[in-house]
Amino acid sequence: MNYHKIKEYLSLYFIMGSVNCRDHNPVNVLKQAIEGGITLFQYREKGEAALKGREKYHLAEELQKICADAKIPFIVNDDVELAIELEADGIHVGQDDEAARFVRGRMKNKILGVSAHTIDEAHQAIYDGADYLGIGPIFPTSSKADAKKAQGPELIKHFRNQEINIPLVGIGGITSANAQEVIETGADGVSVISAIAGAKDIRKATEEFKIKFRS
Template identity: 55%
Template sequence: MKSKLKERLKLYFVMGSPNCVKDPLIVLHEAIVGGITAFQFREKGKGALTGQDAIYLGSELRKLCKAHDVLFIVNDDVELALKLKADGLHIGQEDDSLLNIRANMLDKIVGVSAHNVAEAEIAVRNGADYLGAGPMYTTLTKLDAREVQGPQMIREIRQNGIVIPIVGIGGITAETAEKVVESGADGVAVVSAISLAASPQKAAEEILQIVNNYHTK
């Protein structure tokens, strides 16, 4: 599962029901057809589902990902990740420590959000499989988002010898995706650029092509 992780993080779609204006299952299916390589179930924000409703939606999204060999990651919630038999978990700086999480998820992928070089170094030291670096640009998806760092932050992380996979996240669009991978990211993580697109499939295709074109230069 962890093999070729850089390849599997090229286009990382993050979404929950609050991020969609139509059925999340339809949005995810279209995004999968468009070529996303990983998906993070992030059920947060105004109107987010809880309890059994969240579990049901998560399980349906999980089935879609499994059927199409797309990585399925759960945001923050270890118990939910285990219940859904997710491929991994993504945690922020305010969540439980990576060392504690590893005790329950030894064979799973664990990604960590990093907002500067120091946080990235600690995450790597504690065994993170990949980093979510950001925010790259202004985002309205996460109301408590940190200060915008820009692609330069990824360049600084790479210059400090960190070689594990990195995805840039935060306000990334088709217009800015190349700048993010050019800075040293292996892929981009996007929310509304796909979830709110008139055609999630076309949006995913466009962003993936930009990432692939850069990596094959």
């Protein structure tokens, strides 16, 4: 996979499922986020109230079409079977999900992202064929019930100092107010859930990230 292209995709990486949208329709949330300037979308349908079965599939299919029309990569979180069935652009797995080496074997020419919290995990993910690493949580977050303790932006710098040169995206509690700080420590982009999905004005909230990146 072309690392330069992956870095472009990671710039403003939006993660969302139906449980993150509160009073908004997920379809409308994604459309407005794309209008605001996101560069990649990950469908993450997890949590107590998450959709399952065909409902999950149908929402994924609808969101994928929106991404395709906008030429935005559509990534599936964790669910390898769903990603394969949809012929998604890629998949993202965590340390507790199916091992990255097996996922790579099943999705040979797709984008593979892996969450990493330590240098050892990063080296293993790279060996297994990851195209990028999700590093975090950077700041405290309520979007993931099982999130580990926040490490701060210095975590990204630590990975770079250990010569982890694969594309990196920071995740966890990132807002338009602190996103630039994450980029400055060596991340190629930021992953955002609630700062966009939970906003009253989705498009405006997304545009604020782009404005900060230009400043």
